[in-house]
């Protein structure tokens with residue numbers, strides 16, 4: 001099959017002879033991929049720095065397409081259905097899986113890693129439980145965008161972002177901007193977005209964010225205090241993180257508030273634990289998402305409640321895998337999300 005292939009660190013290109021994945025279980029479907037996004041994790045894989053996405057690999061996990069084959073036990077879907085899918089599933093048996101928190105199952109499988117051929121290939125095989133139907137009016141590129149959006153949706157939902165709440169999002173890349181769109185949907189009292197790149201903050205503004213802070217030019221803590229009467233925010237979502245950001249987050253979060261981390265920080269990243277302890281802040285990791293996050297997003301996009309048009313900044317045919325990966329990696333021009341199409 002046709003695919004974007006990462007052969008080894010620094011070398012990614014288009015191939016026509018990648019091994020096409022086949023159904024191995026009756027509950028699986030095969031999907032012809034129509035659009036797939038390049039995620040930061042795949043750029044890490046391209047650098048040989050991702051713990052699970054290890055070249056040589058057909059990676060990719062943000063996608064949408066059309067079902068071309070269904071296993072004998074598949075009940076709710078048929079050939080020709082337009083779908084996206086959550087690119088992970090749990091073991092189904094552990095305590096976490098039983099209560100629906102398969103996103104943190106210790107042995108979950110992730111698409112484009114661990115031998116599960118990913119969506120940079122023209123075909124992927126996934127179990128039925130991961131599927132989400134795309135209604136008319138949600139196109140394939142929007143379908144592929146649901147994955148990065150769902151990360152922010154999960155962080156917003158599990159931390160009670162909603163009416164009357166104040167929210168700070170640090171990091172306005174794909175995940176942070178997605179978190180902004182999800183927070184905006186929940187209509188909280190205040191959303192502040194901080195980043196160091198003006199372009200990203202301008203995108204946030206175009207999406208409707210009234211309070212953006214360039215944290216290189218302005219003091220984030222001061223700005224947050226101004227906007228919250230000195231109290232700090234109820235929820236801080238970290239879509240980017242390092243030691244300085246942890247410090248800002250602890251200072252910007254209200255006493256008794258929550259810091260939700262979706263960023264991939266090194267284990268040794270220091271945090272101001274005395275401040276976190278003294279203020280009674282809950283520091284909570286947020287790992288990917290669950291089915292409900294996808295369902296809410298598909299519904300919101302189909303109703304025009306989430307404007308996805310500013311998220312996709314470049315689109316390449318899969319034949320241009322090398323160029324697409326270069327753009328996502330080196331960013332010679334502003335990038336939010338690089339999309340590839342089949």
Ligand SMILES: [Zn+2]
Nearest residue numbers: 039062147148
């Ligand atoms: Zn992703």
Ligand SMILES: [Zn+2]
Nearest residue numbers: 091094097105
């Ligand atoms: Zn499990």
